[in-house]
């Protein structure tokens with residue numbers, strides 16, 4: 001599903017954010033990505049979401065080298081991705097419901113179908129009551145959950161989430177992680193960057209650890225999960 | 226799969242595509258109206274200013290249209306005047322009958338001296354002429370219309386023949402007039418075309434800039450939509466609609482303004498005792514002309530928006 005092959009990334013004017021990182025994520029697999037601040041977690045996300053290109057090595061999604069994808073192909077690949085951004089990236093002028101409908105609109109679904117699915121996704125993250133609120137009138141945690149609903153509403157084959165629980169209390173964080181785990185059980189590949197080692201322990205899924213851009217450990221899932 | 230089932234399948238696919246397409250356009254339309262409504266004053270001001278800029282070419286276009294109509298009417302109504310020699314006066318009727326039998330002449334009539342005088346007296350300033358002259362100095366004349374189907378060379382030939390014909394002192398064709406009018410038309414076009422083009426370019430530039438600001442303001446939103454997998458078409462459509470609305474509104478303002486100015490002009494020309502019907506034809510801006518101005522504005526808006534979006538998208542990584 002997703003494969004990093006000896007990937008290095010250096011930003012112009014910056015140091016090397018990733019150095020020779022290799023790993024892969026299979027269908028139906030839940031994987032955590034941890035590491036100190038500045039370790040390169042968001043860089044991994046920016047490479048997968050094609051906001052950046054690898055300096056060396058290859059990032060493959062569904063067998064396609066992302067650095068070589070044409071414009072049109074890139075858009076099509078992104079429609080297979082679910083993205084949760086560290087800074088939410090909601091459209092401020094539109095309601096929570098409209099924000100969650102957006103990926104479905106892009107996919108060309110009819111209005112009734114969009115509404116039904118978006119409502120269901122918002123209910124899944126516990127926002128069934130706040131459909132019409134605009135992001136400015138939502139708390140940081142609520143905004144984050146709208147972002148999560150938007151990422152899962154299209155049932156993507158790969159979900160990547162950058163600090164999806166950064167603004168949530170421990171109980172809510174745990175429930176969101178459980179939601180991700182259940183999506184993975186239904187066949188979605190899920191990659192989650194997080195600082196929250198407590199939750200990583202509790203869920204017990206496979207965990208990748210970055211340190212100064214190097215992958216220093218790849219700990220498999222505990223049997224219990 | 227049976228043929229019928231396959232046809233059904235294809236139909237359904239076609240329908241789905243159509244509804245997807247319609248859905249995307251509905252959304253883009255909605256977005257564009259919202260973006261205009263978000264800044265009603267500046268949208269209105271843009272449309273008004275561009276309307277003013279476009280009003281001049283629209284006005285020029287209207288006048289040229291009127292002149293062209295006038296030219297073609299004159300073409301159809303070419304009127305020649307024959308002055309008989311004084312020795313031919315008594316046989317004027319016979320001369321007229323002989324000429325009327327010529328198939329190259331569509332119609333011919335005699336205008337007698339009284340009628341000529343009455344026409345002259347109708348012109349302002351000539352009222353005292355009779356008192357001055359005492360008796361009517363005007364000869365009767367023949368007015369003829371050459372057949373409209375005559376080629377220019379055949380006309381020339383006919384005119385030459387008439388001039389050499391005994392009994393005719395002078396043959397005055399209206400062609401001189403038309404030649405003059407056509408030269409004026411050509412001259413007008415030569416001056417107005419580049420000015421119109423420049424003003425259209427200015428409009429295009431303003432629209433481009435307006436849309437560019439709009440795009441920059443929504444850069445964050447565009448990025449998010451693209452990250453969610455939107456095609457370039459999806460991203461650009463709302464902006465194309467905004468351009469279309471602004472351009473059409475500017476075109477409509479220009480059409481209204483130029484129409485208003487032409488109506489005013491018509492009023493003042495009527496005061497100059499110009500043949501009323503002629504004046505109306507010269508200046509009545511046709512509905513088709515107004516629609517053309519609106520369509521031109523719309524095309525400018527669409528092009529400006531398209532350019533702005535292309536530049537914006539090309540700059541994205």
Ligand SMILES: Nc1ncnc2c1ncn2[C@@H]1O[C@H](COP(=O)(O)OP(=O)(O)OP(=O)(O)O)[C@@H](O)[C@H]1O
Pocket residue numbers: 011012013014015016017035036037038039040041042043044
């Ligand atoms: N646009 C950029 N230009 C230059 N350097 C950058 C850029 N983005 C990130 N970096 C650098 O790359 C390194 C990795 O950054 P990254 O954002 O991937 O870290 P992170 O693991 O997501 O950190 P955090 O947990 O704080 O979000 C950092 O040293 C950072 O300074």
Ligand SMILES: [Mg+2]
Pocket residue numbers: 041042043086162
């Ligand atoms: Mg980060």
